[in-house]
Amino acid sequence: MKKKILIIEDEETLKFLLSREFKGEGFDIEEAINGEEGLKKAKESKPDLILLDLLLPGIDGFEVLSRLKKDSNLESTPVIIISNFSQEEEIKRGLKLGAIDYLVKANLTLSDIVERVKKTLG
Amino acid sequence: MIIEKEKEKILAIINNLADGLMVFDEKGKLSLINPVAQKIFGIEREILGKSIVEFSSSSTLKNLFYLLGKEIKEVFRKELRIKKNLILEITSILILEKGEKIGNLVIIHDITRERMMERMKVEFISISAHQFRTPLSMIKWSLETLSEEKLGELTEEQRKIIKKAQDSNERMLTLVNNFLDVIGIEDGKYVYKPTFSRIEKITQSVIENYQEEIRKKQIKFEFQISNKKLPKIKVDSKKISLAIKNLLDNAIKYTLPGGRITIVLKSIEKEIEFSIEDTGIGIPKNQQENIFKKFFRGSNAVKVETTGNGLNLFVVKSIIEAHNGKIWFQSKEGEGSTFYFNLPLK
Numbered sequence: 001m002k003k004k005i006l007i008i009e010d011e012e013t014l015k016f017l018l019s020r021e022f023k024g025e026g027f028d029i030e031e032a033i034n035g036e037e038g039l040k041k042a043k044e045s046k047p048d049l050i051l052l053d054l055l056l057p058g059i060d061g062f063e064v065l066s067r068l069k070k071d072s073n074l075e076s077t078p079v080i081i082i083s084n085f086s087q088e089e090e091i092k093r094g095l096k097l098g099a100i101d102y103l104v105k106a107n108l109t110l111s112d113i114v115e116r117v118k119k120t121l122g
Numbered sequence: 123m124i125i126e127k128e129k130e131k132i133l134a135i136i137n138n139l140a141d142g143l144m145v146f147d148e149k150g151k152l153s154l155i156n157p158v159a160q161k162i163f164g165i166e167r168e169i170l171g172k173s174i175v176e177f178s179s180s181s182t183l184k185n186l187f188y189l190l191g192k193e194i195k196e197v198f199r200k201e202l203r204i205k206k207n208l209i210l211e212i213t214s215i216l217i218l219e220k221g222e223k224i225g226n227l228v229i230i231h232d233i234t235r236e237r238m239m240e241r242m243k244v245e246f247i248s249i250s251a252h253q254f255r256t257p258l259s260m261i262k263w264s265l266e267t268l269s270e271e272k273l274g275e276l277t278e279e280q281r282k283i284i285k286k287a288q289d290s291n292e293r294m295l296t297l298v299n300n301f302l303d304v305i306g307i308e309d310g311k312y313v314y315k316p317t318f319s320r321i322e323k324i325t326q327s328v329i330e331n332y333q334e335e336i337r338k339k340q341i342k343f344e345f346q347i348s349n350k351k352l353p354k355i356k357v358d359s360k361k362i363s364l365a366i367k368n369l370l371d372n373a374i375k376y377t378l379p380g381g382r383i384t385i386v387l388k389s390i391e392k393e394i395e396f397s398i399e400d401t402g403i404g405i406p407k408n409q410q411e412n413i414f415k416k417f418f419r420g421s422n423a424v425k426v427e428t429t430g431n432g433l434n435l436f437v438v439k440s441i442i443e444a445h446n447g448k449i450w451f452q453s454k455e456g457e458g459s460t461f462y463f464n465l466p467l468k
Contacts, residue, residue, distance in 0.1 A: 011256060017263040024272060055252060084255035086302070087248050106255035106295055110263050 004028040006047035008038035021110040035059035054083040069098040142230030194226040254298045300433040318354040348388035365441040368434040376402035399460040405453040414439040
């Protein structure tokens with residue numbers, strides 16, 4: 001069974017490149033360009049893992065994360081934050097809300113991210 | 123008459139102070155309040171003579187009562203948030219006469235503006251970090267996708283150009299990250315909740331990221347731990363990791379191929395000492411005093427590596443000092459440098 005990843009990211013280029021990389025590594029990909037769409041797709045497609053950007057149009061990533069964690073069907077789905085914010089406050093807030101990892105996009109390669117995801121999925 | 127005049131003078135001074143001031147007598151009753159304090163708490167002079175215990179029923183004064191307590195504690199610059207846009211710094215001093223407590227002096231300093239400025243600065247850093255990094259990550263990931271030939275095979279020339287672009291992009295990213303560190307340092311909130319960590323593990327994981335470069339430059343590298351087991355140490359492990367990374371980065375950058383780098387960790391009495399010795403270009407004697415200054419680069423360093431930003435050692439020094447540690451070095455131009463730092467165990 002292919003593992004399914006939901007990418008919630010509003011920057012088209014980043015989403016495209018991530019998506020491409022993960023597909024190449026044998027994952028199924030769902031994409032969302034904002035928080036509302038992300039929540040909807042999370043409910044519909046039941047991904048194995050969610051990659052979540054923080055700065056999104058409409059409801060932001062923190063809000064998406066806390067709504068995911070309140071949904072009994074989704075609370076156990078691992079969420080990895082991918083953001084270019086990197087202040088301690090933001091990292092702590094993300095982890096406190098239940099993200100299992102916080103990755104700073106600019107400091108990681110696509111293969112680094114794939115590796116983290118694979119590690120998380122075991 | 124003279125006493126009366128002196129009293130008036132002192133009262134005038136108190137009334138014109140920029141900070142709020144309250145004096146309580148030995149029974150905890152308010153015996154003096156200046157206009158600034160009245161204005162801050164939005165209260166009238168009728169409050170005079172009331173006991174601090176009665177403050178608990180006032181919406182603006184109750185927090186002051188909770189902070190100082192019934193017995194009126196001594197406090198030094200404690201922050202007190204009255205409402206969203208009113209943040210105070212409270213200092214309470216015992217007034218003693220011949221060793222006996224005769225009352226308390228409470229100084230109220232409005233720090234709302236400072237706190238708001240800090241908040242704005244944090245937000246500014248956060249947003250700029252994001253604005254700089256987002257295009258850089260797009261470039262990074264695009265070049266990565268191209269260089270791995272996932273979109274088609276590359277010619278030798280194309281590969282070379284992409285590699286150059288990747289190097290420049292990484293340099294830009296390092297610069298942005300270093301700037302953020304420097305702004306963070308100047309913000310004063312640099313060391314976050316330290317936890318007990320194993321410094322040998324932190325060091326080892328930094329080294330692992332440099333294996334490739336060490337190998338490429340054919341550097342003879344050694345990592346020694348002089349005690350069987352080092353005690354755990356309470357540090358902000360991310361920051362210490364950054365300090366070690368910067369030191370190792372410098373050592374590799376300024377050591378010529380075939381040279382030697384040795385890292386030693388030892389525990390001496392109540393501290394852990396880290397040292398990194400290289401056989402690099404060294405620091406000219408007349409420039410050694412500037413080496414930890416922001417943006418400073420040695421004249422010989424500029425020749426070897428034109429792209430450094432002169433922030434590495436400034437960041438290291440700030441991190442070590444924020445941990446109450448010391449940093450120092452020995453260096454001889456043309457022979458090499460050894461950088462040391464120590465961290466107290468408690």
